[in-house]
Amino acid sequence: MHVDPDPDAAVSRIAAAIGEPARARMLYCLMDGRARTSTELAIVAGVSPSTASVHLHRLKTERLVKVLVQGKHRYYSLEGPDVAGALEGLSVLAGSPRGRFVPSTPSRLRAARTCYDHMAGTLGVSLHDRFEALGWLSDTYDLTPKGTKGFAALGIDLEATRALRRRFACACLDWSERRPHVGGALGAALLKVALKRKWVTQDLEGRALAITSLGRRELQARFGLRV
Amino acid sequence: MHVDPDPDAAVSRIAAAIGEPARARMLYCLMDGRARTSTELAIVAGVSPSTASVHLHRLKTERLVKVLVQGKHRYYSLEGPDVAGALEGLSVLAGSPRGRFVPSTPSRLRAARTCYDHMAGTLGVSLHDRFEALGWLSDTYDLTPKGTKGFAALGIDLEATRALRRRFACACLDWSERRPHVGGALGAALLKVALKRKWVTQDLEGRALAITSLGRRELQARFGLRV
DNA sequence: TGCATACTTTGATGGTAAACGAAGTGTTCC
């Protein structure tokens, strides 16, 4: 009879696979049950495509994700409900429980929703376009002097945001809009400010964002957005 | 901003803490709810005392274990049921849930055993189902008026139980039954009463519970359980 | 008081792995 000489080794290998920031970001991005391509996950994780590929290979080896090859795309998704369950158990310990997302997408999700930890949907795309038009972001997604002033005025601690070991800002492609919105640490900080100032409120269970009337006014006044 | 800038960072730090073989061995050794000294855990983990000390410090920092100082001994134990729950979730992924890998697991372990600090196995699951059927617990695991009367009649000090800084009651998923039993402070109090009234007796070394003939009679009379 | 025990902290060392760019494989589209 073959008995694993060290049953804890399997557990620790799995936990170690989760216990790397970039891989954790990928996994929690997949918690909604949706499949994503390698490049999308690279952006979410804030690493280069080659690095992401190595990470995904490891996650596949540990049976945490599965892959579906379709043409030149590779769609990665969580291996099964048990994986989501384990991730959920860890979230409880982290003190920020994330409910398991039911893979049915309400239509209001199209207007404003979160993509991982930043704003997406038409709201996210509009903001992204506005930042470009205002000259806050260069085309390499660096802050311009104007942008530095603008984001600081919104109450974003740029120094702390930069200090994170994660890509500062990047274009994150939206799965429905297929147009970029602002991801990375800056995108996350932006969502946090919007929540704090009650421009948007977050559905407890899902990814939907509701724009408040205050938010509507502010977005109109500050960015000329009609949302 | 006081909010964690990257919520996954907390998760990945915790997973990384578990994802080291020596630390994983320590944690799973503590899964029975028993507290152990630093030296005992060093032996279990197969590392030197100094290394074990570093590991335990990290586990404490991540709030996975707590320590009780008694004289020159330091007793380490799991921080709470949530930790056991997260570890259990990872075990499921590892494919060889703990307890099943020992082929000589006494069959009575399946019937009645402890899970951390409360009753599990078919006994725990049966009780859980009975409480639900009797309308003692709401589906959010709050006590109903009926339940308040019922548990008090069993000799459980509900006020003291509620005062504990720990989830009052929760569904704890069993690794073998794959069905919930009552965990949390209420589950712990329940086990304590069962032990005190000698409905069950506890194996000193392991997690097995033996149901006494008195317990058999009482469980039949009070809950209609045939165990 | 003095010695033994239990455990932690410190410092040095070695091994592991995460990161990236460049090059390679395979696919689609014109």
Add this chain to the structure above:
DNA sequence: GGAACACTTCGTTTACCATCAAAGTATGCA
């Protein structure tokens, strides 16, 4: 066919962390 794209593999660098012995702290016992 060939150019563009998606993704992987390889090779190198760098940073972190697990490990132990030795020294330090604290408690118990005689």
